[in-house]
Amino acid sequence: MIKTLSNNISFLRTMLYISALVILVVGALTYRSITEVTKSSEMITHTYKVNVELEQVLSYLKDAETGQRGYIITNDSIFLEPYISGRSKINNSFAELKVLAKDNTTLTNSLKDLNLLINKRLLAFQTSYRSLPKNDIDDPAFIQNFKNGRVLMDSIRDQIKGAIAIQNNLLNQRNNEYKSDLMATPLLLFSLLLCSLLLMYAAYNSIYKNIKQLKATNEELEIFKESTNQSEIVSKHGSWTWNVKTNTFTYSDNLYRLLGEQPQSFKPTIENFLTYVHPEDVEQLSKQVEQMKENVELPYIYYRVVHKNGNVKHLKAYGKSLVNDEDETVLLGTTADITDEIISFKVLEERNAELERNNKELSSFNYVASHDLQEPLRKIQTFLSRLEDEEVDKLSPKGIRYIDRIKNAATRMRLLIDDLLQFSRSNKADKVFEDSNINLIFEAAKQDLAEVISAENAIITSDAFPSMKVIPFQIQQLFVNLLGNAIKYKAEGVIPKIEITHQVVEADKEDGITKPKNQFYHKLVFTDNGIGFDNTYAEQIFTLFNRLHNKDEYSGTGIGLSICKKIVENHKGYITAKGEPNKGATFTVFLPID
Missing domain, CATH: 1.20.1330 (f41 fragment of flagellin, N-terminal domain)
Structure with a gap:
C-alpha cells in the first residue's frame, strides 16, 4: 500500500x-x-x-x-x-x-x-x-x-x-x-x-483514487493501531521511539500501563521514566541509556520498576535504529514485562533443586539396592540353601513347599533389584557417546545370554552392522533385553528363531519416526517366532512394571522393555513393537545418523 x-x-x-x-x-x-x-x-x-x-x-x-x-x-x-x-x-x-x-x-x-x-x-x-x-x-x-x-x-x-x-x-x-x-x-x-x-x-482522477486509498489506508492503520494496542496489552509489552535529531521520546499507551500509570499521563522523557525505576537499578539503567544515546543501539537490558502501590515488576527492553522518510535516525524500542517469566524461572529453579535432591535420594536408593538390599537377600538364599541341604528330611511336605515359595520369591526379588539397577543406569546423566563397532557389542550381548541361548537351542541370525556413535554399555543392554525377551517368550515346543536386520532409511519415509531431528536413521529390526502379543498392547508393553502375562507363566519384572525404550530415547531414537498372538513379535529400533 x-x-x-x-x-x-x-x-x-x-x-x-x-x-x-x-x-x-x-x-x-x-x-x-x-x-x-x-x-x-x-x-x-x-x-x-x-x-x-x-x-x-x-x-x-x-x-x-x-x-x-x-x-x-x-x-x-x-x-x-x-x-x-x-x-x-x-x-x-x-x-x-x-x-x-x-x-x-x-x-x-x-x-x-x-x-x-x-x-x-x-x-x-x-x-x-x-x-x-x-x-x-x-x-x-x-x-x-x-x-x-x-x-x-x-x-x-x-x-x-x-x-x-x-x-x-x-x-x-x-x-x-x-x-x-x-x-x-x-x-x-x-x-x-x-x-x-x-x-x-x-x-x-489520480488524486481521487489516492484519497480513496488514503482513506482505506487510514482505516487499516486505525485497525492496526487498535490491534497493536490490544496485542501490547495481551503480551504485556510496550513500544517507544527516540528521535536522535530532536532528542524526543514517544511512548505507547501500554508502556505507561507497565509503569502502573494511565496512558499519556506524563511527558515521555528519560527523567520522568527513571522516577519509576527501582532505586537499586537506577544507576545501571542510567549508564545503559547513555550508552544507547552514544551508540544509537540498545542491546537487551533488564531492570525493575516500582508501581505506586508498591508492586515490583521486572522489565526487559531492546532497541534498534532505523532511518525514516525524512532521513532522520530513529531508535525503535520494545519493553516487555517479564515478571511472570522471572517467577516461573524461580519456580523452575526450585523444582530443579528438588529434582536434584530426588536424584541424590535415588542415587542413595541405588546404593542401598545394590549393597544393603542385596546383602540380606544373599543371606536369605544362602540359609535357604543350607536348610534345604541339611534339614530337608526333617521338614514336612508343607514346609518343603514353603521353602520353594521362599526361594522363588527371593529369585524374583534379585531379578527386580537387578532390573531396577539397570533402569537406573539408563537414566544416568553421564552418557558418553563413542564411535563403536556394533558387531562386537552384539557378540558381547550374546555372550551374556550364552547359557540361555544354549539351553533353548536358540537360532540367532543378523546382518553385519556398521559403526555407530552410541553409548556402548546401553546398546549392549538393549541387545540383551530384546534377545532375552524373544527367548523367554518362546512358543511351547518350538525352537526360538531370532533375526536381526539393518538398513539406512530416510525419516520421512518411515511411520515409526515422528518429528525427526535427523534426515537419516539406522533401522534395526528384531523378529522372533515366539508367542507374540495382541497388537492392541503395542504401546503398553513399554510401560514400567507392565506385564502382559502371569508371573507364574513367565518370569520377569515388567522393566526390561521400559529399559529398552529409555536407552533408545537416550540416543534420540525411536522404538516400536508389533505382534500377533502365537506367531511372533517384531521390535523396530531407529537410531539417528549424525
Missing part, C-alpha cells in the same frame, strides 16, 4: 511538471502567435503606407501637371501653385518611402528609378512654362517639350503602377499569412488547452 501511494505521488508530481510545462508552452506559443499576428499586421500596414505614398506622389505629379496646363491656357501664375508646393510634398513622400523601403532592396531600386523620372518630369515642367513664347502654344520647341513631359509622365505612372502592383502582391501574401496565423493560433491554443484539461483530469 505504501509503495502504491509513493508511486501515485510520483505520478502526480510528474503531472504537475507536465502541466507547468504545457502552461509555459501555451504562454510561449501565445506570445509567438501574437507577435506573428502583430508583425503581419504591421507588414500589412507598412504595405498600405507604401501604396498610399506612391499614390500621393502620383497625385502630386498630376496636380502639378494640371497646374501647368492651367498656366499654359490662362497664363495665370496662380496655376503654378500645385507645381511649386508639389515639389516639397513629393520630397516629403519620398523621404517617407525611403524609410519604408529600407529593408526592401527591390522597392529601394524602384524608388531610385522613380525619383530620376520625377526629377526629369519636374524639370520638363519648369522648362515648358519658362520657354513658352508669349501666347504662342504652337511653337514647335514648346510642343516637343510638352510631348516629352507627357512621355515622362506615362513612364512615371507605369513605374508607380508597377511598384504598387508589387506591393499589392506582397500585400496579398501578407494577408494570407495574417489569415493563416489567425486561424492556426486558436487551433494550436485549443489543442494545448485540451491537453492541459486531459492532464488535469488525469491528475484529478
Whole structure:
C-alpha cells in the first residue's frame, strides 16, 4: 500500500511538471502567435503606407501637371501653385518611402528609378512654362517639350503602377499569412488547452483514487493501531521511539500501563521514566541509556520498576535504529514485562533443586539396592540353601513347599533389584557417546545370554552392522533385553528363531519416526517366532512394571522393555513393537545418523 501511494505521488508530481510545462508552452506559443499576428499586421500596414505614398506622389505629379496646363491656357501664375508646393510634398513622400523601403532592396531600386523620372518630369515642367513664347502654344520647341513631359509622365505612372502592383502582391501574401496565423493560433491554443484539461483530469482522477486509498489506508492503520494496542496489552509489552535529531521520546499507551500509570499521563522523557525505576537499578539503567544515546543501539537490558502501590515488576527492553522518510535516525524500542517469566524461572529453579535432591535420594536408593538390599537377600538364599541341604528330611511336605515359595520369591526379588539397577543406569546423566563397532557389542550381548541361548537351542541370525556413535554399555543392554525377551517368550515346543536386520532409511519415509531431528536413521529390526502379543498392547508393553502375562507363566519384572525404550530415547531414537498372538513379535529400533 505504501509503495502504491509513493508511486501515485510520483505520478502526480510528474503531472504537475507536465502541466507547468504545457502552461509555459501555451504562454510561449501565445506570445509567438501574437507577435506573428502583430508583425503581419504591421507588414500589412507598412504595405498600405507604401501604396498610399506612391499614390500621393502620383497625385502630386498630376496636380502639378494640371497646374501647368492651367498656366499654359490662362497664363495665370496662380496655376503654378500645385507645381511649386508639389515639389516639397513629393520630397516629403519620398523621404517617407525611403524609410519604408529600407529593408526592401527591390522597392529601394524602384524608388531610385522613380525619383530620376520625377526629377526629369519636374524639370520638363519648369522648362515648358519658362520657354513658352508669349501666347504662342504652337511653337514647335514648346510642343516637343510638352510631348516629352507627357512621355515622362506615362513612364512615371507605369513605374508607380508597377511598384504598387508589387506591393499589392506582397500585400496579398501578407494577408494570407495574417489569415493563416489567425486561424492556426486558436487551433494550436485549443489543442494545448485540451491537453492541459486531459492532464488535469488525469491528475484529478489520480488524486481521487489516492484519497480513496488514503482513506482505506487510514482505516487499516486505525485497525492496526487498535490491534497493536490490544496485542501490547495481551503480551504485556510496550513500544517507544527516540528521535536522535530532536532528542524526543514517544511512548505507547501500554508502556505507561507497565509503569502502573494511565496512558499519556506524563511527558515521555528519560527523567520522568527513571522516577519509576527501582532505586537499586537506577544507576545501571542510567549508564545503559547513555550508552544507547552514544551508540544509537540498545542491546537487551533488564531492570525493575516500582508501581505506586508498591508492586515490583521486572522489565526487559531492546532497541534498534532505523532511518525514516525524512532521513532522520530513529531508535525503535520494545519493553516487555517479564515478571511472570522471572517467577516461573524461580519456580523452575526450585523444582530443579528438588529434582536434584530426588536424584541424590535415588542415587542413595541405588546404593542401598545394590549393597544393603542385596546383602540380606544373599543371606536369605544362602540359609535357604543350607536348610534345604541339611534339614530337608526333617521338614514336612508343607514346609518343603514353603521353602520353594521362599526361594522363588527371593529369585524374583534379585531379578527386580537387578532390573531396577539397570533402569537406573539408563537414566544416568553421564552418557558418553563413542564411535563403536556394533558387531562386537552384539557378540558381547550374546555372550551374556550364552547359557540361555544354549539351553533353548536358540537360532540367532543378523546382518553385519556398521559403526555407530552410541553409548556402548546401553546398546549392549538393549541387545540383551530384546534377545532375552524373544527367548523367554518362546512358543511351547518350538525352537526360538531370532533375526536381526539393518538398513539406512530416510525419516520421512518411515511411520515409526515422528518429528525427526535427523534426515537419516539406522533401522534395526528384531523378529522372533515366539508367542507374540495382541497388537492392541503395542504401546503398553513399554510401560514400567507392565506385564502382559502371569508371573507364574513367565518370569520377569515388567522393566526390561521400559529399559529398552529409555536407552533408545537416550540416543534420540525411536522404538516400536508389533505382534500377533502365537506367531511372533517384531521390535523396530531407529537410531539417528549424525
